[in-house]
Amino acid sequence: MADDKRALQPTRLPALDYLVIGHVTADLTSLGVRLGGTAAFSGLTAQALGLKTGIITACSPELDISLVNPLIKYIKNSSKSTTFENISNGVHRVQHLYHRAEPLTKDDIPQFDPDPDIVHLGPVANEVDWEILSRFPHSLKCLTPQGWMRGTDPDQKVVYQHWEGFENILPQADVAVISHEDVRMEESLIEEMASAIPVFVVTENFRGARVYWHNDVRFIKAPEVKYEDDTGAGDIFATAFFYRYLFTKAPWEAGRFAVTLASCSVTRQHLNSIPTADEILQAKMQLIG
Numbered sequence: 001m002a003d004d005k006r007a008l009q010p011t012r013l014p015a016l017d018y019l020v021i022g023h024v025t026a027d028l029t030s031l032g033v034r035l036g037g038t039a040a041f042s043g044l045t046a047q048a049l050g051l052k053t054g055i056i057t058a059c060s061p062e063l064d065i066s067l068v069n070p071l072i073k074y075i076k077n078s079s080k081s082t083t084f085e086n087i088s089n090g091v092h093r094v095q096h097l098y099h100r101a102e103p104l105t106k107d108d109i110p111q112f113d114p115d116p117d118i119v120h121l122g123p124v125a126n127e128v129d130w131e132i133l134s135r136f137p138h139s140l141k142c143l144t145p146q147g148w149m150r151g152t153d154p155d156q157k158v159v160y161q162h163w164e165g166f167e168n169i170l171p172q173a174d175v176a177v178i179s180h181e182d183v184r185m186e187e188s189l190i191e192e193m194a195s196a197i198p199v200f201v202v203t204e205n206f207r208g209a210r211v212y213w214h215n216d217v218r219f220i221k222a223p224e225v226k227y228e229d230d231t232g233a234g235d236i237f238a239t240a241f242f243y244r245y246l247f248t249k250a251p252w253e254a255g256r257f258a259v260t261l262a263s264c265s266v267t268r269q270h271l272n273s274i275p276t277a278d279e280i281l282q283a284k285m286q287l288i289g
Helices: 038-048 130-135 145-149 166-172 187-194 233-248 251-265 277-288
Strands: 012-014 018-021 025-029 032-036 053-059 072-077 082-088 093-099 111-113 118-121 140-143 150-152 158-160 175-179 199-203 208-213 216-221
Touching: 018 038, 018 233, 032 038, 038 053, 038 118, 038 233, 093 150, 093 158, 118 130, 118 233, 130 166, 140 166, 140 233, 145 150, 145 166, 145 175, 166 187, 175 187, 175 233, 187 199, 199 233, 199 251, 208 251, 216 251, 233 251, 251 277
Parallel strands: 012 111, 018 053, 018 118, 025 082, 053 072, 118 140, 140 175, 175 199
Antiparallel strands: 025 032, 082 093, 150 158, 199 208, 208 216
């Protein structure tokens, strides 16, 4: 556990390449409780890509975070961990949200000197204050807004919730990645969101992803693979995209790179889906070829 990172919030931290802010989660599976959440999947993916990575999160002391403990920069104390149950067939996913940890606000964010190269706000349960972006004027500001579009019904099933103020929030960022299921495949809403931010990406499960840039859109087809588990695939895609875009400023290339790694990820279960060094190398070689 990371008790030392709960005891006192740091005031200043050294440089990072990649900072992800959001809840690590307790994912209920047939094999028991597993660590999950965008913060975990994206943090481990960024580390696999060779980036100096940090996570700011909130969870209860009972959650086993040993897999990401080296990446944790600060944990906000919480009596409960955000707890999900996911059921997916590779095309559609049903989620239940049973508990939510403490929210993350601007006051929870230490000072970084200098700003991280990439700051990724990764809400999973409407727990991240988007105004955190203002703390990082010199970073590539990236969003995976799925958690701002999630509510729950009386049975604790996750349902669509309109993202209030998205037209004012998206322009504050540089890149955003959503799933077409996040917005119930509403094309008019997708177009409105895409027009509000420089680079916008819509993933479409096993089919691939759409990349919007400079009033143009391209579809990148995913390769056929043997599906095992798509938990975290969207987070892996997003982090791969942010990484490649940071270094190339080429959204189409970043999209192809991210589709390749996300497709590999669904052939393994849960956090075993994090890209391997060989997969990353092969994805880069495909772009060169």
